[in-house]
Structures are given as structure tokens and as C-alpha cells.
Amino acid sequence: MSIRKILVVDDSQTQKNIYREILTGAGYKVDIANNGVEGLEAARTIQPDVIITDISMPLMDGIEMVKILKKDERTKYIPIICASATFQDIGTKMKALLDAGAEEYFYMPQDRLELLAKVSVMLRIRTIYNDLLEKNRQLKQFNDASVGRELKMIELKDKITELEKKLASRK
Amino acid sequence: MPHANKAAAGKIAFPEELKTRLKSFITERCGLYFRDHDMRGLEDALVERIISLGMDSAVTYYSYITNPDHREDELRELLNKLTITHTYFFRNEPQFKALREKILPEIVERKTHSQTRCVNIPGLDQASEKPSIRIWSAGCSTGEEPYSIAMTVLDVISDIDNWDVQIIATDASTEAIDRARHGIYGKTSVKPVDRKHAERYFTVKDSGENGERYAINSEVKKMVTFGFHNLMADDFPGGFDIIFFRNVAIYFDLETTIKIMAKMYSGLKDSGYLLIGYSESLYFMQDKFKMIDWEEAIYYRKTATGEEKHFEIPISPSDKSRTVDEVLENISRAERAATLEAEASKTKPPQKNIEELLVRATKLYHMKDYTKAISVLKEAISANRDSVDPYYLEAQVYVNMSKFREARDSLAKALAKDRMFAPAYYLLGCISMEESLFDSAKESLKKAIYINKDFPLAHFYLAHTYRSEGKASDAIREYRNAIKLLSEAKSDDILAYGGGFDTAAFIGACRDNIERLKMEN
Known part of the structure; x- marks a missing residue:
């Protein structure tokens, strides 16, 4: 399997550095975006396998970004983990994120192995999404093909009828 | 062989x-x-x-x-x-530039001055009273360093016959010393020598199959005295104006290096200069030396005895019976006492105000209310212009806002207050890394380590920088250094500047990265 790509969206310099080291160490390719706006752009162009995002960030926060990502055909099947330090109202924020379509969340103080475990669960989801998308594509192709065949049949039948008519009229 | x-x-x-x-x-x-x-x-x-x-x-x-x-x-x-x-000639060129343009001129100026005064004393034998300069190249390996020093001395002192210059070069490898005395070098080690020096101080010898060989001329050779010396030995030479101790400490463990650094201190004259490499560190002795950060070079100057209050490190022969632990314990006790004393004398009423403001700013920073955090910090700065903390926090806020230029400004101000504030160099390194300026990132991170050897994150990010440059073995070394320092902390400690992860997380990340680098290379 090719190297899996993870996009980290976080404004905190210390935070994103440690994410990068942990994830690179685990063999992932890591890209970094500094806020929601950059995150959107990066998600579209890089097509990561998983996104890890902070909640509050300048320019565009995590909730806003997740909402947009999950509405966009190009990015809606990328699993998202929301990560944050605990603060007041965190429960409400996390609920809002899950409602917006994020798949997973976790709080600080964070545990490296937990993070890696959650990432690999998300990658499984990504694989399932990918498989599903692929199957859908195949199904559609098949469908299109069978529809096409049916049309051809109808067309041929018409021709046969027409020929039969012609034959009948010659007699 | x-x-x-x-x-x-x-x-x-x-x-x-x-x-x-x-x-x-x-x-x-x-x-x-x-x-x-x-x-x-x-x-x-x-x-x-x-x-x-x-x-x-x-x-x-x-x-x-x-x-x-x-x-x-x-x-x-x-x-x-x-x-x-x-090893090669003029290794760490910036330090040699400092030697040529700052250190030697200062010494020459000082000694000429005192010499003039001496000559004025009636009845003094002038011939035996040439001003002297004593330089020690400790761990000289095959001689490239002491010969580079000699050439630099010749650049600076034109009337060398009127001076008594002693360059003492020692090493614990007799084989290396033999080669140093021989003074014949291959192309690679001579490569950094500029044309002027190469033509003047080397003779090209053609030795057939090994390619060109370069022999150092006797003019330079006679200035250097080579000798066997084990840095761990109790007898230590002294009375030096300059000591070079570079890229040697990597061979020793921490305790040994601390002992050696203490001896280096004693071996230097007051106001003498110490030039160390990136692998060396001052270890607990920051207040015994003044760091001089000139152009690209960093070097140290011994603070004159009695000029500054400092704790004593037990290194006299009578301490021989002490174990390393006892010596270390003494050092850290003295250091703690000195810190406490300094803190006590610093506490003044206005300090309280700034502390409150800092707490508020830190909270705002964590809540990501950056604009408000900055305005509280401006208030803190005007309340106490001497403190580095608000500048540092301000820089952190700017970094998170991706405002790197502003962050650099704040850090410059912090460093203007305190040249030895290691976290500022650390953050500068992080900024350079963000901007993909690998060389200056390394420079800054190394400075942070220079000042505070107990700074695992600086090693951690230095490793990242090396890895980004594709230098796997350097990266692995730095990950190991980070692990070594991190292992000394409790595993569930939340690391300072660590972004909410505990030390175990960092150690795990280091180990993973080492494994990965090994696999990839």
C-alpha cells in the first residue's frame, strides 16, 4: 500500500510539531496547515487519508472547516479527528464537531499511542470509504453498461420489427 | 592498515x-x-x-x-x-574569524599596553620580558586545529619575534600526535585553507599513488608543541589566554565533561577565552563565562575572579576522593542557592503586577484569543521593561498567528535583555524551520543547546531539521540526545514547550523516528 497521508490543521507551533514527529515516526506522510482556510485548501489539493484538526484557530475555526469539508464532494470522505485541550464548553464544541460530520475526537493531555490508534481506526474507515466509493463506481459503470445494452437491444428490436415490416410489404 | x-x-x-x-x-x-x-x-x-x-x-x-x-x-x-x-584545517571558520579579528587583537592590544608599562620600570631586562600568549588546543587530534591557530597568529602578529607565543597541542592518542608532529596532510583536510595561507605555509609533495600531499612549513610547525595528555588526568596545564576545546566532549560522558570544563576554567587566565564546539556545553558554568556572540561565531570569556559573585566548584586535588555524584550534588546545591539568592534580591513590588498580567496573557493565549493576549502583553512590557517573559510569550503568540516577522522582533528584544535566554533561540529555530531555513534553524537550535544543555526539545527539533535535509545519521544522533535528556524526567511529566504531550510521548516519537530512519537508510 502506498504511504498514507495525514493533514494536521493547527495554529499552535508546538502542537503541530509534536504531531508531525509522532506521525512521521509512525510512517505517515504529514502535511501541515496553520488554520481552517489553509486546511480547506490543503484537503482539496493534497487529498489526505485522514485530517487531524484543532478546534479554535484564527481565520477559520475547526467547526466551520469541518462543515465545509463534509459538504464538498472532493473532501467529504476524508475522516476527521478533532483534537483539543480541555476548556470550558468543550463538550458542546465537540458535539457540534461530530454533528458537522467529524468522525472522532480526543482531549489533551494527549497520549501518543491513543492518537496513533485513533489514526489507524480512521485509516480503516478511509479504506472502507474508498472501497465503497470504488464499488459504487464499478456499480455505476456496470449499470451504465447494462442500461446501454438494454437501449441497444431496444434499438435492435426496433430494427428487426422494421425489417420484418419491409419484408412483409415486399411479399 | x-x-x-x-x-x-x-x-x-x-x-x-x-x-x-x-x-x-x-x-x-x-x-x-x-x-x-x-x-x-x-x-x-x-x-x-x-x-x-x-x-x-x-x-x-x-x-x-x-x-x-x-x-x-x-x-x-x-x-x-x-x-x-x-578533521580539517580552519574547522568552524567563524570561530577562526573571531580569533583573527576579535580575540587576538584584544589580547595583543592588552599585552602591548601592559608591556609598555613594564618597560618603564628601571632595571628590567627587556629581552626576557617579551609579552607572551599561551594557547592550548585540547584534543588536537592530527594537528589541523593547532596549525590553523598558528597560521592565524602569524596573520595577526607581524612582529612575531618580539612575542613569546606558545601553542600547546595535546591529545590522548599517541598515534594522532605522531601524525600531527609529522605535519603532512591530504587534499581533503587542506581544502578549506585559502590560497594565501596555502601558498605561504604549505609545501606540496607528490607522493604518487595517494595523490598530492601537503607538508606544513617549519615556520608554522615550530610554533606548536605537541604532547600526550589525557583530559581526565588530574594534572592539568594552566595559565592560558585561549583554550580550544572543540568536538572532544562527545567522547566523554556527562560527569567527565563537567569535571573537564571545571578544569578548563581553572586553566584559563582571568579574561581568558574559551572556544568550544557544538557538542560541548558549559555545564553549570554559565555564570563563570560571558558568552560572546559575534557574527557567526560563539565563544566564551572567563569572567575575572572576584568580578562577579559565583559559586565555587570543587576541583582541587584534595577533592580527588569525592565521587562524581558528590561533586555534582555540590554543584547543583551551590547553583540552587545562587538562584534562590538572585530571585530573592529581584522580588520588588512592580514585579507582582507583571506576573498577574502574564498569567492573564497566558490564559488568553491558551484560549487562542491572540489579539487580546498581545494587548495584555504590551501592558506587561510597559510595566516592566527588564523582563524577558512577556517578549517570549508575545513571540509565541505571533508564531501561532503565523506572523513570523513580528515574532522575530519580539525574540530579538528578549535576547537584548538576556543573551542567555535559551528558549528564545529555540523558538527562533522553530520559526526558521517553518520558513524552511534549515541552516539558520540549526544555528539557533544549537545555540539553545549551547546555553542550556538540558533542553530536550531543541535536540528534538534539531533532529527534525537534519531529517528534512536528508542527514539521517545526524538526525538519529539528535533523537538519541533528546531521548537521553527526556529519560531523566518522569515519564508522565508534561513537558515544558511540549504542547500538552507527556515525556513518554516524545520518547516514543524519537524511538519511532530512529527506527524509521534506520529502515529507510
């Missing part, structure tokens, strides 16, 4: 298991890492050492090198064989 030994070399059995153990022993002790294709070189060096020691098996050698009685000496011998090619 000499031909005569080739037959003997074949007889040394080298079980794989032992090779692995020796490899990891060296890596653990010195952070030198061997990739598969380096193993051949390591093996050759090991065999060579085994033969020189008159041993007949690798097992005997393993128990010899791991024995604390000769561990350091032997490691050094071995590493000399392994690292000998890394």
Missing part, C-alpha cells in the same frame, strides 16, 4: 552478536551511529585496535572497552580511528 597486520587481522574472529553489541555500545556512549555501509569501517577500526592492544579476540576487547577503567581512553582511541577524516 599496515600490510604486516593484514595476516593477523584475518585471524580475529568477529561474531555478529558481538559486532552488534559493540556498535550499540559506541552509539549509546557517543551518539555515533553506523549505517550498514559504515560497518566495514567500524570493523576495520576495531580489528586495528585489537591488534594494537596485543589482544587475540574480539571478546577480550569488548570486556576491555566496556570496563570503566579504560573505557574513555579506549573509546577515544577507537573514535580517533573512526573520525580522524572529519
Whole structure:
């Protein structure tokens, strides 16, 4: 399997550095975006396998970004983990994120192995999404093909009828 | 390897298991890492050492090198064989520039001045009272460093005959000293020498199969006195104006290095200069030296005795019986006392105000209310212009806002208040990394380590920088350094500047990255 790509969206310099080291160490390719706006752009162009995002960030926060990502055909099947330090109202924020379509969340103080475990669960989801998308594509192709065949049949039948008519009229 | 030994070399059995153990022993002790294709070189060096020691098996050698009685000496011998090619003339050019343009001119000026006064004393024998300069190249290896020093001295002092210049160069490897005395070098080590020096101080010898060889001229050679000296020995030369102690400490463990640094301090005259390499650190002695950060170079100057209040480090011969732990304990106790005293004298009423403001700003920072955090910090700065903390926090806020120029400004101000504020260099390094300026990132991170050797995150990000440049073995070394420092903390400690992860997370990340780098290379 090719190297899996993870996009980290976080404004905190210390935070994103440690994410990068942990994830690179685990063999992932890591890209970094500094806020929601950059995150959107990066998600579209890089097509990561998983996104890890902070909640509050300048320019565009995590909730806003997740909402947009999950509405966009190009990015809606990328699993998202929301990560944050605990603060007041965190429960409400996390609920809002899950409602917006994020798949997973976790709080600080964070545990490296937990993070890696959650990432690999998300990658499984990504694989399932990918498989599903692929199957859908195949199904559609098949469908299109069978529809096409049916049309051809109808067309041929018409021709046969027409020929039969012609034959009948010659007699 | 000499031909005569080739037959003997074949007889040394080298079980794989032992090779692995020796490899990891060296890596653990010195952070030198061997990739598969380096193993051949390591093996050759090991065999060579085994033969020189008159041993007949690798097992005997393993128990010899791991024995604390000769561990350091032997490691050094071995590493000399392994690292000998890394030495070259004018290594760390910025430091030589500082020697040429700052250090030597200052010494010459000072000594000429005092000499004039001496001459005025009636009846003094002028001939025997030439002003003297004593320089020590400690751990001189094959002589490139002391000869570079000699050439620099000749650049600066035109009337060399009127001076008594002693350059003492020592090493614990007799083989290295023999080669240094010989003074004949290959193309690679002479390559950094500029044309002017090359033409003036070297003679080209053509020795056939080995390509061109360069012999150092007698004018330079006669200025340097080589000698055997083990830095761990109790007798230590003294009275130096300048000491070079560069890229030697990697061979020693922490305790030994601390002892050596304390002896270096004693061996320097008041206001003497100390030039150390990036692998060296001042260890607990920051207040005994003044750091001079000139252009690209960093060097240190001993603060004159009595000029500044500082704690005493026990290093006299009577302390010989002390264990390393006791010495360390003494040092840290003295250091703690000095810190407490300094803190007590600092506490003044306005300080309280700034502390409150800092707490508020920190909260806002964590809540990501950056604009408000900045305005509170501006208030803190105007409340107390001497504190570095608000500037540092301000820089952190700017970094998170991706406002790197502003962050650099804040850090410059913090450093103007305190040149020894290691976190500022650390953050500068992080900023440079964000901007993909790898060289300046490394420079800043190394400065942070220079000042505070106990800064695991600086090693951590230095490793990242090396990895970004594709320098796997350097990266691995720095990950190891980080692990070493991190292991000293409790594993569930939340690390300062660590972004909410505990030390175990950092250690795990380091280990993973080392494994990955090994796999990839």
C-alpha cells in the first residue's frame, strides 16, 4: 500500500510539531496547515487519508472547516479527528464537531499511542470509504453498461420489427 | 592498515552478536551511529585496535572497552580511528574569524599596553620580558586545529619575534600526535585553507599513488608543541589566554565533561577565552563565562575572579576522593542557592503586577484569543521593561498567528535583555524551520543547546531539521540526545514547550523516528 497521508490543521507551533514527529515516526506522510482556510485548501489539493484538526484557530475555526469539508464532494470522505485541550464548553464544541460530520475526537493531555490508534481506526474507515466509493463506481459503470445494452437491444428490436415490416410489404 | 597486520587481522574472529553489541555500545556512549555501509569501517577500526592492544579476540576487547577503567581512553582511541577524516584545517571558520579579528587583537592590544608599562620600570631586562600568549588546543587530534591557530597568529602578529607565543597541542592518542608532529596532510583536510595561507605555509609533495600531499612549513610547525595528555588526568596545564576545546566532549560522558570544563576554567587566565564546539556545553558554568556572540561565531570569556559573585566548584586535588555524584550534588546545591539568592534580591513590588498580567496573557493565549493576549502583553512590557517573559510569550503568540516577522522582533528584544535566554533561540529555530531555513534553524537550535544543555526539545527539533535535509545519521544522533535528556524526567511529566504531550510521548516519537530512519537508510 502506498504511504498514507495525514493533514494536521493547527495554529499552535508546538502542537503541530509534536504531531508531525509522532506521525512521521509512525510512517505517515504529514502535511501541515496553520488554520481552517489553509486546511480547506490543503484537503482539496493534497487529498489526505485522514485530517487531524484543532478546534479554535484564527481565520477559520475547526467547526466551520469541518462543515465545509463534509459538504464538498472532493473532501467529504476524508475522516476527521478533532483534537483539543480541555476548556470550558468543550463538550458542546465537540458535539457540534461530530454533528458537522467529524468522525472522532480526543482531549489533551494527549497520549501518543491513543492518537496513533485513533489514526489507524480512521485509516480503516478511509479504506472502507474508498472501497465503497470504488464499488459504487464499478456499480455505476456496470449499470451504465447494462442500461446501454438494454437501449441497444431496444434499438435492435426496433430494427428487426422494421425489417420484418419491409419484408412483409415486399411479399 | 599496515600490510604486516593484514595476516593477523584475518585471524580475529568477529561474531555478529558481538559486532552488534559493540556498535550499540559506541552509539549509546557517543551518539555515533553506523549505517550498514559504515560497518566495514567500524570493523576495520576495531580489528586495528585489537591488534594494537596485543589482544587475540574480539571478546577480550569488548570486556576491555566496556570496563570503566579504560573505557574513555579506549573509546577515544577507537573514535580517533573512526573520525580522524572529519578533521580539517580552519574547522568552524567563524570561530577562526573571531580569533583573527576579535580575540587576538584584544589580547595583543592588552599585552602591548601592559608591556609598555613594564618597560618603564628601571632595571628590567627587556629581552626576557617579551609579552607572551599561551594557547592550548585540547584534543588536537592530527594537528589541523593547532596549525590553523598558528597560521592565524602569524596573520595577526607581524612582529612575531618580539612575542613569546606558545601553542600547546595535546591529545590522548599517541598515534594522532605522531601524525600531527609529522605535519603532512591530504587534499581533503587542506581544502578549506585559502590560497594565501596555502601558498605561504604549505609545501606540496607528490607522493604518487595517494595523490598530492601537503607538508606544513617549519615556520608554522615550530610554533606548536605537541604532547600526550589525557583530559581526565588530574594534572592539568594552566595559565592560558585561549583554550580550544572543540568536538572532544562527545567522547566523554556527562560527569567527565563537567569535571573537564571545571578544569578548563581553572586553566584559563582571568579574561581568558574559551572556544568550544557544538557538542560541548558549559555545564553549570554559565555564570563563570560571558558568552560572546559575534557574527557567526560563539565563544566564551572567563569572567575575572572576584568580578562577579559565583559559586565555587570543587576541583582541587584534595577533592580527588569525592565521587562524581558528590561533586555534582555540590554543584547543583551551590547553583540552587545562587538562584534562590538572585530571585530573592529581584522580588520588588512592580514585579507582582507583571506576573498577574502574564498569567492573564497566558490564559488568553491558551484560549487562542491572540489579539487580546498581545494587548495584555504590551501592558506587561510597559510595566516592566527588564523582563524577558512577556517578549517570549508575545513571540509565541505571533508564531501561532503565523506572523513570523513580528515574532522575530519580539525574540530579538528578549535576547537584548538576556543573551542567555535559551528558549528564545529555540523558538527562533522553530520559526526558521517553518520558513524552511534549515541552516539558520540549526544555528539557533544549537545555540539553545549551547546555553542550556538540558533542553530536550531543541535536540528534538534539531533532529527534525537534519531529517528534512536528508542527514539521517545526524538526525538519529539528535533523537538519541533528546531521548537521553527526556529519560531523566518522569515519564508522565508534561513537558515544558511540549504542547500538552507527556515525556513518554516524545520518547516514543524519537524511538519511532530512529527506527524509521534506520529502515529507510
